[in-house]
Amino acid sequence: MPDIEPEPSVAAEIFGDRIGVARQFTASLAEHGEERGLIGPLEPPRIWSRHVLNSAAAAPLFSGRVGDVGSGAGLPGLVLAIARPDVEWILIEPMERRVAWLSEQVAELGLDNVEVLRARAEDWKRGPVLDAATARAVSALRTLVPITAPLVRDGGELILLKGASAGDEIAAAEKQLRKFKITNARVEVVGAGLLAEPTRVVRATVR
Numbered sequence: 001m002p003d004i005e006p007e008p009s010v011a012a013e014i015f016g017d018r019i020g021v022a023r024q025f026t027a028s029l030a031e032h033g034e035e036r037g038l039i040g041p042l043e044p045p046r047i048w049s050r051h052v053l054n055s056a057a058a059a060p061l062f063s064g065r066v067g068d069v070g071s072g073a074g075l076p077g078l079v080l081a082i083a084r085p086d087v088e089w090i091l092i093e094p095m096e097r098r099v100a101w102l103s104e105q106v107a108e109l110g111l112d113n114v115e116v117l118r119a120r121a122e123d124w125k126r127g128p129v130l131d132a133a134t135a136r137a138v139s140a141l142r143t144l145v146p147i148t149a150p151l152v153r154d155g156g157e158l159i160l161l162k163g164a165s166a167g168d169e170i171a172a173a174e175k176q177l178r179k180f181k182i183t184n185a186r187v188e189v190v191g192a193g194l195l196a197e198p199t200r201v202v203r204a205t206v207r
Contacts, residue, residue, distance in 0.1 A: 064131030
């Protein structure tokens with residue numbers, strides 16, 4: 001059994017009455033994540049602060065129907081689906097073993113607001129129907145824009161979880177933002193005052 005980070009006191013504040021489900025998911029990911037190739041060996045000791053709460057901090061930004069591109073271990077998609085049962089989530093992931101993990105977790109956690117779709121975002125066939133698209137630790141913004149923007153309806157949003165260089169990524173993606181008619185791209189910080197390292201989000205409107 002890996003050395004798992006104790007649950008920070010702020011977790012219950014962030015998840016509210018969903019904290020029990022969040023605990024169940026976090027325990028499963030910490031216990032099985034490395035053996036299943038979902039997280040590295042250094043992650044269980046920082047599983048809450050670096051991954052789960054980093055993802056959950058963005059939960060208030062979403063509404064409607066949201067696609068999580070490259071969902072992987074379920075960061076941020078499963079965490080957000082736990083925190084926001086009122087939002088419909090589509091977890092888009094091409095790798096079979098990760099899809100198996102996501103599907104197992106949806107069933108075990110009793111999440112009825114999640115669809116797991118085995119596909120690459122580039123192969124999305126449903127058209128621009130989502131209210132928002134999100135992703136975390138997938139690729140640079142200039143690479144993400146062409147694969148996320150076509151999924152989102154006119155007036156919908158890209159809400160992408162990023163690191164400290166988020167502002168630089170916006171500057172580097174200027175050409176792609178223009179090409180895909182993405183407006184008002186900016187960095188928003190969520191979780192300040194709650195998390196030691198708040199979450200940075202690149203937020204923008206799709207036109």
